Structure formats: structure tokens, C-alpha cells
Amino acid sequence: MAILIVTDNPALNIGLRSIIISEFDDTLILESDSLQNSLSAYQAGQVKTLVLDAGVADGKDASLLDAFRQCHPDVAVVVHLGDDFQYIYAFIRTGIHALISKKSDAVEILEAIQVAQRKARFIGFDVQQVLLSHIAADPASRELTRRERLIADLLAANVPYRQIAEAAKINIEKISEYRQAIFEKLSVDNNEELAMKLTWQLGKDAKR
Secondary structure, X not given: OEEEEEOOOHHHHHHHHHHHHHHOOOOEEEEEOOHXXXXXXXXXXOEEEEEEEOOOOOOOOHHHHHHHHHHOOOOEEEEXXXXXXXXXXXXXXXXXXXXXXXXXXXXXXXXXXXXXXXXXXXXXXXXXXXXXXHHHOOHHHOOOOHHXXXXXXXXXXOXXXXXXXXXXXXXXXXXXXXXXXXXXXXXXXXXXXXXXXXXXXHHHHHOO
């Protein structure tokens, strides 16, 4: 099994390698300095996980990442956002498995990789706080509970109900009830309107 690290940041590379080796001592670690170059570094049937640094030159190219995922659907994808939180929705919409940030420690990074390898969804604590805070800043959303705020963000990104249930730690049958309550509180009729409202709020917060 191999893990492919895509970063041009030497410090991040050393840190990720150290964390991965501490838990997966028999894992082959491959390296690439860009997402485009990772396509050639990829070894069919060997790489099981891609850890992408969003800070590389083409790290925020959603179409390129989507192309990689289309070609290699069995590869778990973990994105290290750094502090580029304005790209949260863009990455979630590509269907990546885990989002971590500059503040993620070794324990959280390992958990993200392990969850992603199970093809489940993982959102780092710091990323969750950003998602919760930007929607909470919208006066129309202040009646949402903490769990409703998280579910609203995932619904807006068209995350499958199964993965929303895992992230929110609720029964999948409850998602429809939460969706209806969220739509009523935010005065929207569908996921597209919800996404527009949340993206607008995130963009406004990023300019502050």
C-alpha cells in the first residue's frame, strides 16, 4: 500500500511523512510537488490514499482533482487546507473524503487518513468551526442548532445522506427531517438555494 503526498512545502512534507510512518510503518510514501505531476506519480493499484496540500500551485484546481478522482475512484483523498477556508465548498463538492487544516495535530491527521481509507467522510475540528461560524453569522440562520448548521453545510455540498449521517452522528432516516427544518428556518426551497446562501455568507466573511 502507498500514500501519495502532494506538497511543495518541505516542512509540511516532513511533518506528514513523520506522522504517517509513526502509524503506517509498512507503507510506501510517494511524493509529488503538484496535482498535475501526481497523475504520473500515481501507481495503479498501489496508491490507496492521496494527501493533497491545497497550497501547491494547482492544489485548488477542482476540475483537475475531479479528473483524478474520476480516473482513480478507489483512492481516498485527504485535503490539507492550510488556512484557505474559502475553498471548503469547492473541495467538498469534488467528493473528497477528508478536510484538515493548518491547526490539525498528528492525532487528527491520522484519524482523517484512517476514516478516508474507509471511504467515509471526515471534517477536522477547525474546519467544522469555520463552517459553523460562517453560517451562524447570518442572522437568518441563528435559530439553527449546532448539528443543523453542520448538516446544512453538507447538504449544500450535495454530500450523500450516508456520509452526512456519519459526520453528524445521527441515523440516516433523520436527515430528511433535519433538511426540512433547515429549509424552513433559512427560507430556502432546495439544496441549490441553500448552497447559494451559504456560499454568499462564506465569501462575505472571507473579505472581513
